[in-house]
Amino acid sequence: MQSEAKLTFVDRLRIMRETKFGAFVPVLLALAAIWTYFGLAVPLFEYFTDPSVDEVRFVFLSPRNIYNLFMQSAVIATLAVGITIVLLLGDIDLSAAATAGVCAALLGVMVLAGVPGWLACLIVMGVGAIMGAAQGLLVAYVGIPSFVVTLAGLLGYQGLMQKILPTGNLNVGDPFVRAIARILIPDFWGLVIAALLVVFVAAMALRRQAQRKALGLELDSTTAIWGQVAFFAVLIFAGVLTMNAYRSLPLLILLLMGLTALIGWITTSTPYGRSLFAVGGNSESARRVGMDVKRIRVSAFALVGILAAIGGIFGASRFGSVSYTAFAGGSLLLESIGAAVIGGTSLFGGRGSVWNAILGALVIGSLGNGLDLSGASAADKLMFSGAILLLAVAIDALSRSGTGTGR
Amino acid sequence: MTIEKMMVGRDAPPPHLKVAGIKKRFGGVEALRGVDFEVARGEVMALVGDNGAGKSTLMKVLAGAHVADEGTFWLDDQEVTVNSPHDAGGLGIQIVYQDLALCENLDVAANLSLGAEPVKPGWKFLPRFLRPIDDLRMEVKAQKAIDRLEVRTLKSVRATVGGLSGGQRQAIAIARAVGAESSVVMLDEPTAALGVAQTRQVLNVVKRLRETNHAVVYISHNMRDIFEIADRICVIRHGGNVGIWNTKDTTPDEIVVAMTRGIDEAKNAV
Numbered sequence: 001m002q003s004e005a006k007l008t009f010v011d012r013l014r015i016m017r018e019t020k021f022g023a024f025v026p027v028l029l030a031l032a033a034i035w036t037y038f039g040l041a042v043p044l045f046e047y048f049t050d051p052s053v054d055e056v057r058f059v060f061l062s063p064r065n066i067y068n069l070f071m072q073s074a075v076i077a078t079l080a081v082g083i084t085i086v087l088l089l090g091d092i093d094l095s096a097a098a099t100a101g102v103c104a105a106l107l108g109v110m111v112l113a114g115v116p117g118w119l120a121c122l123i124v125m126g127v128g129a130i131m132g133a134a135q136g137l138l139v140a141y142v143g144i145p146s147f148v149v150t151l152a153g154l155l156g157y158q159g160l161m162q163k164i165l166p167t168g169n170l171n172v173g174d175p176f177v178r179a180i181a182r183i184l185i186p187d188f189w190g191l192v193i194a195a196l197l198v199v200f201v202a203a204m205a206l207r208r209q210a211q212r213k214a215l216g217l218e219l220d221s222t223t224a225i226w227g228q229v230a231f232f233a234v235l236i237f238a239g240v241l242t243m244n245a246y247r248s249l250p251l252l253i254l255l256l257m258g259l260t261a262l263i264g265w266i267t268t269s270t271p272y273g274r275s276l277f278a279v280g281g282n283s284e285s286a287r288r289v290g291m292d293v294k295r296i297r298v299s300a301f302a303l304v305g306i307l308a309a310i311g312g313i314f315g316a317s318r319f320g321s322v323s324y325t326a327f328a329g330g331s332l333l334l335e336s337i338g339a340a341v342i343g344g345t346s347l348f349g350g351r352g353s354v355w356n357a358i359l360g361a362l363v364i365g366s367l368g369n370g371l372d373l374s375g376a377s378a379a380d381k382l383m384f385s386g387a388i389l390l391l392a393v394a395i396d397a398l399s400r401s402g403t404g405t406g407r
Numbered sequence: 408m409t410i411e412k413m414m415v416g417r418d419a420p421p422p423h424l425k426v427a428g429i430k431k432r433f434g435g436v437e438a439l440r441g442v443d444f445e446v447a448r449g450e451v452m453a454l455v456g457d458n459g460a461g462k463s464t465l466m467k468v469l470a471g472a473h474v475a476d477e478g479t480f481w482l483d484d485q486e487v488t489v490n491s492p493h494d495a496g497g498l499g500i501q502i503v504y505q506d507l508a509l510c511e512n513l514d515v516a517a518n519l520s521l522g523a524e525p526v527k528p529g530w531k532f533l534p535r536f537l538r539p540i541d542d543l544r545m546e547v548k549a550q551k552a553i554d555r556l557e558v559r560t561l562k563s564v565r566a567t568v569g570g571l572s573g574g575q576r577q578a579i580a581i582a583r584a585v586g587a588e589s590s591v592v593m594l595d596e597p598t599a600a601l602g603v604a605q606t607r608q609v610l611n612v613v614k615r616l617r618e619t620n621h622a623v624v625y626i627s628h629n630m631r632d633i634f635e636i637a638d639r640i641c642v643i644r645h646g647g648n649v650g651i652w653n654t655k656d657t658t659p660d661e662i663v664v665a666m667t668r669g670i671d672e673a674k675n676a677v
Contacts, residue, residue: 208543211543212543215543215546215547216547217543217546217547217550218563218565265539266537269539269540269542270536270537270538270539270540271524271526271535271536271537271538271540272536272537274513274517274521274524274540275522275536277510277512277513277517278510278513278521278522280512281510281511281512281513282508282509282510282511284506284508285508285509285510285521286510286521286522288492288504288508289521289522289523290493290522291522350510350511350512351512
């Protein structure tokens with residue numbers, strides 16, 4: 001502890017960011033701060049200053065609002081998970097929201113024309129993959145910076161969406177598509193799923209520890225393991241119980257979590273995911289060990305396209321309609337990039353996590369939701385979001401400076 | 408006097424990797440004009456020469472990064488061809504470039520297995536790049552590689568490379584080259600940017616390579632390092648051989664003269 005005292009704040013920040021779990025801490029703190037402010041500070045302030053209020057109203061932290069918050073953040077989170085993948089490579093995708101818009105519009109048109117909902121969903125996911133891969137090809141093989149390619153994609157796909165939806169709005173009544181956001185997991189089964197997940201996580205952690213012991217590798221401290229399991233359990237049960245307190249766990253949230261778990265697993269635990277990190281960290285190194293850097297780039301952009309399409313499907317399902325302003329023309333793009341970056345994914349590539357993107361999406365969602373509740377204008381919302389984004393990038397830059405020079 | 412006579416004669420160990428008559432031309436510039444070179448197992452062969460003498464070109468030819476215009480390769484008296492880094496890797500020839508090419512955002516174990524991550528058995532229904540990485544096996548492998556080179560300052564193979572010292576990074580880059588079943592390891596100026604303690608660490612690693620029966624090619628400008636570590640010194644100048652000296656029979660002055668003025672004057676100077 002003695003040596004720790006000499007470390008500067010920036011050093012501590014950097015060390016913390018380099019541990020697996022520590023990367024969550026800044027975004028969790030941000031989330032806690034926002035929830036404390038809107039959930040506790042604002043109602044109490046209102047109670048003590050406004051004589052007409054005769055009881056403390058915890059509007060923000062009510063189960064109903066939390067439920068809505070999760071649903072509102074779902075589309076942002078889906079896109080943020082996708083954008084995280086290209087950010088890991090050190091690229092950026094500005095066209096994700098426009099891709100989501102085109103896919104949602106296509107979905108709406110197709111189900112209107114009588115294509116079965118499930119088939120339409122599969123088709124738009126394929127279309128999303130092609131739209132992403134096309135941009136990836138330009139980035140990897142023609143060598144245009146991803147910023148420019150996807151900026152062109154943003155404009156082009158916005159136009160494409162307007163072509164598909166000349167009126168700018170289309171209702172989606174297809175039962176399959178609507179079901180994604182409407183189906184609720186019964187309270188009991190929600191708890192069963194949560195319990196099974198906790199048991200699974202604990203079992204995996206114990207099995208891993210036993211394997212490490214058998215192989216004679218250094219062991220994680222037991223406190224850390226149980227701490228992580230307990231933390232996970234608290235998060236998941238708090239989430240499910242809050243949902244149950246209002247309605248029930250929505251299928252949409254379950255799908256989002258499953259999707260994030262899948263992408264999280266691919267990025268951290270497969271050779272493909274490792275190659276994403278390697279290319280983002282040092283693409284020359286990746287090339288020399290025989291990785292096909294170009295193909296990895298294209299595939300990453302294709303993945304973003306698929307996730308954008310899924311985001312489009314989620315959006316169409318939740319709103320029951322597809323509109324130009326909800327996707328391509330609105331603030332969705334900046335919110336989802338913001339969510340990924342606030343989650344701690346580095347814009348310089350090679351560092352980040354899709355789970356952090358989910359938390360980042362919650363930060364952005366909470367900010368919007370909280371400011372709406374306290375009657376702030378759209379202008380205030382934009383300015384607050386900008387400040388939070390700057391803060392997140394500043395943390396990224398500070399925790400990055402100093403790495404690279406040997407200690 | 409012919410080159411053969413100047414080369415170390417009968418007491419030279421049998422070469423593991425040997426090349427002869429290597430020529431390489433870049434446009435109008437003849438970078439290598441018929442160079443011979445050899446290295447045996449269990450020895451450190453220093454490759455020295457002034458700037459522009461062709462050291463790096465020769466090394467890249469050996470590693471397959473450049474393809475020689477002319478010349479012959481032998482590995483243990485078998486004639487082989489090296490036309491790509493992949494060929495060289497297949498023959499067990501590995502190179503550690505000056506820039507190391509490590510991924511600073513990944514940990515030591517991940518860097519050591521980069522591009523060849525072990526995957527868990529089963530999961531046959533998935534393509535290889537989507538099967539789960541066996542990270543425990545990866546750590547064991549990394550720990551073994553680190554132990555073999557006796558890098559004592561490295562505390563954990565789970566440490567991120569970005570937080571390591573220059574010497575530790577060099578050691579890890581060397582460990583990566585060695586780990587890939589290699590018999591020839593070429594090091595390009597491994598101590599160029601390092602301080603005294605870090606240099607010591609790297610030289611120890613190079614000594615370990617010699618003890619583990621690797622053929623080591625060591626490129627450097629630093630005479631002190633070379634005379635400490637090398638068994639033989641190969642001097643090239645203007646893309647051609649000057650000669651090969653046994654380190655114990657020569658002096659830094661003689662080598663410097665050979666590097667800068669060539670063989671005849673070197674002989675006069677002695």
